[in-house]
Amino acid sequence: MQHLRLITPPDRTDDVVGLIEKTVGTTHLAVFPGAARNPVGDVVTCDVAREACDELLGDLRALEIDKCGSIALENIDLSLSDRADKAAEDAPGEGADAVVWEQLTDATHEESTLSLTYVAFLTLATMIAACGVVLDNAILIVGAMAVGPEFGPLAGICTAVVRPAPRLALRSLIALLVGFALAMLVTVGFSYFMDAVGLFTENKLEAERPNTGFVYAPDLFSFVVAVLAGAAGTLSLTSAKSGALVGVAISVTTVPAAANAAVALTYGDMGQTIGSVNQLLLNLLGIALAGTLTLLLQKWLWSGQRERAAQQSAQGLSGGSSRDRP
Template sequence: MLHLRLMVPADRTEDVVELLETTVGTAHLAVLSGAAREPRGDVVLCDVAREAADGLLARLRAMDLDRTGSIAIEHIDLSLSLRAQRAADEAPGEGVDAVLWESLSDATHEESTLSVTYLAFLTLATMIAACGVVLDNAILIVGAMAVGPEFGPLAGFCTALVRRAPRLAWRSLTALLVGFAVATAVTVGFSLFMDAVGLFHVEALEAARPNTNFIYRPDWFSFVVAVLAGIAGVLSLTSAKSGALVGVAISVTTVPAAANAAVALAYREYAQSWHSLEQLLLNLAGIVLAGTLTLATQKRLWSRHGAGPAPR
């Protein structure tokens, strides 16, 4: 269940309450007359089943409530209520399958912002992966994958394509391109520094590296894994399964490929650097393709439920 807190202009309260009362999947409606001060109006509280929330939010926004008032949503971890159970049963579909498009757009918008924190995490992840490359240490590679924040803008780009949101698409693409460019450049400098102090050696890069040589050897398996990870990643976002998202982060070699390209570039191993870049692009393409198709399929399937206001 989700909890809605609405700030409603007094002259629109009756319409909003009627909408909530006639929407399948709602429960625990409360109206606090005159409680809102900024903006002035009434406060309307309501619980709604996750599977009914997207249609309800669309209608609230159609009433311009996001401009004239306020719409806030909170997740309810536990609700011991027969009415809440009845509302969830009456709502079409299953809550875990529902996609809250407004929530998804907001989350991916935040995750795809080119910020100092985003650049720091991506750069640190790439430098950790660089150490894993030189040491042929799979544990460091996995750790770098978990630290990398690149799935945020990838998911944002997929969402933008499905929702036809050019601003989000541009923001996400900028975060990806600038982020990887900065991370790679800094890692080149890091590699040169580590070589100068005797911790990195070109011989390690040229060795067989049985644990990490897959990073610069792109093949169809790389693309297949990226596609599967893209599907799992989008499903984890739309169903709020954060544990699955961690698994996605450590299954695709985006950050390690950028790290290997940086280290190889520092040692002028241009062929290995280029193959690493191919691996990076192949994985990014697979994730975007799979993520976009998954979201489009979810949108098409969920639209058949016809969630929204209906007599009860």
């Protein structure tokens, strides 16, 4: 269940309440007249099944509540209520399959912003991976993959394509390209420093690296893994199972490839540099493609579920009215 909190102008409260009452899957409706001070208005709260959220939010935005008031949605971790259970049962479709598009757009918007924190995490991850490729240390590579925040902008691009949302697409693309460019540039400087103090050497980079040599040798398996990871990552976002993102992060070689490209560029090894950049681009493409297709498939399947549920509901009402006739 999700908890919905609204601030509505007094002249629109009745419309909002009526909308909530006719939406299947809502319960625990409460109205607090005149409770809001900024902006001035009424406060309306209710609990809504996840599978009913997207339609209700769309109807509320059609009433322009987001412009003249406020719409806030948060997840309920525990709800002990027979009414809530009944609302979830009555709502069409399955909650696990529902995509709350407004929630997804908001989440990806935040994660795809080119902020200092985003650049810092990506840069630190790339430098950790640089140490991993020079030392041929798989543990450092896995750690760097887990730290890297690049899935946020990739998810933003996928969401922007499906919605569509040009501004989100542009914001995500800038965060992705500029973020990696800055991270690799700083890592080049970091590599020069590590070479100066004797911790990085060209011999280590050029030596046999059975644990990390894959980062500059893209192949079909790299693309396949990126596609699978992109699908899994997108599902984890839409189903609010964020724990799966860790597994996604450590299954693709975006950050290690960027790190290897930076270190190789430091020593003038253009073969490894080009191979690493190709690996990076191949993984980014695979994730973006799979994420977009996953969202499109979810949208199509969810639309079908809702149509079937609506037909069954209509048939049930029709059958009930027939039986009620004398």
